[in-house]
Amino acid sequence: MQLLKNTITCLFLFLAVSFSYAQRGQGRMNPEKMKAEKIAFLTQKMDLMVDEAQKFWPLYNEFDNKREKLRTQKRETMPRTLNIDSMPDAAVTAILDKMLQLETEELNIRKEYHEKFKKVLTPKKMLMYYRAEHEFRDLLLWRLKKGRRNKHRGGK
Numbered sequence: 481m482q483l484l485k486n487t488i489t490c491l492f493l494f495l496a497v498s499f500s501y502a503q504r505g506q507g508r509m510n511p512e513k514m515k516a517e518k519i520a521f522l523t524q525k526m527d528l529m530v531d532e533a534q535k536f537w538p539l540y541n542e543f544d545n546k547r548e549k550l551r552t553q554k555r556e557t558m559p560r561t562l563n564i565d566s567m568p569d570a571a572v573t574a575i576l577d578k579m580l581q582l583e584t585e586e587l588n589i590r591k592e593y594h595e596k597f598k599k600v601l602t603p604k605k606m607l608m609y610y611r612a613e614h615e616f617r618d619l620l621l622w623r624l625k626k627g628r629r630n631k632h633r634g635g636k
Contacts (some may be wrong), residue, residue: 528605543593
């Protein structure tokens with residue numbers, strides 16, 4: 481059982497490293513590759529056993545899909561090209577209300593899946609999951625900052 485877990489972890493880490501090296505020199509990471517790297521990262525950090533992984537990942541994928549739908553709605557509600565200065569107050573208020581509604585929906589989804597995760601993970605594994613999510617986000621932000629610095633310097 482331990483050998484299988486170690487093999488799976490090594491496979492995920494190998495794929496993650498391969499994806500990250502393949503992305504060097506490119507502007508953005510492919511979303512599918514980033515997702516694969518995140519799965520490998522979370523699996524390794526959470527130290528999931530095979531039976532835990534079989535229960536956790538389907539729930540996580542549902543959770544992630546719901547969050548992605550909300551992120552899409554947020555981008556559509558307030559696109560970067562929105563000219564706020566030329567908008568009437570009523571339209572701005574409508575956008576603010578919609579954004580708050582979407583934030584509330586996101587919190588409700590997080591609460592829902594927190595309860596679902598509690599049914600398939602130990603409390604320690606849940607905390608490891610939350611920590612790993614933050615660490616992965618921080619890693620992506622670090623890469624983005626590093627990439628911007630290198631871009632401004634003209635190097636890689």
